[in-house]
Amino acid sequence: MLDALLSFLILTGAIFTFIGSLGLVRLRDFYTRLHGPTKATTLGVGSLLIASSLFFSTRGEGVSLHEVLVTLFLFITAPVSAHLLSKAALHLKLHSLAPLPQGERSESSGPNRSTVSQNSERDAQ
């Protein structure tokens, strides 16, 4: 019974982590590619960690809650890195499938990423 549950969790984790990475290949611009690794991977790693916690807790050596910390740090770091990557992409004016909203600075649309170092001013909030 426990083995079945563990296998289910590990398989689910592996599948979602795989789908997250697959998103890098299948999606078509930088911004949409960001979504795969930040989200699908969270659930994947989450189920793997639950499986790990269950396995080590049921071996008679006391509960194992290391994994809660891993989850916590993952939830703090994954969004921050996604945000920074996305912000850097806006600076570099990478080609985007979605039009930038009116009033945003990098609205000179199109797939040119020529003026890279032009302004790195005021975003040092």
Add this chain to the structure above:
Amino acid sequence: MRRWLPHPLIALALAAVWLLLANRFSPGHILLGLVLGVAISRFGARFWLEIPRVHRPLLLLRFIGVVLSDIVVANLAVARRILGSPERLRPVFVRVPLALTSDLAISLLANTICLTPGTVSSRLSPDRAHLLVHALDAADATELAATIKRRYEAPLREIFEP
């Protein structure tokens, strides 16, 4: 009391992190964790510019529950869209006007947006009035902004800035 324990919540959180790191819950470790928590929160106090205050702890717990369940939903939704045909996605940028003002509340909102339904927060405007959000697949941009404000920003505002 105030002098020795300026941030009881941070001290408790540090003690909990210590116990999780040690992965043992014996009285000795609990004591060591509490000593570390009190000492670190006391010596680190001068480095924190803004001390966060939780005004509605129960609402915070409920908010965490909502976010956790939304993470599962978001994962399934993004996985389905990746496996479906990427040509039919409708990515958009949305500007979400912010009512939050404190650093902690804004960064929590940005983090929540990144973890939940098909959205990544991209940029905070220099005057902190707008958050630029990229959505993977959204039929209606204004509706999306309204959902973010209602579902995540409103509770955060009640918790940290009543």
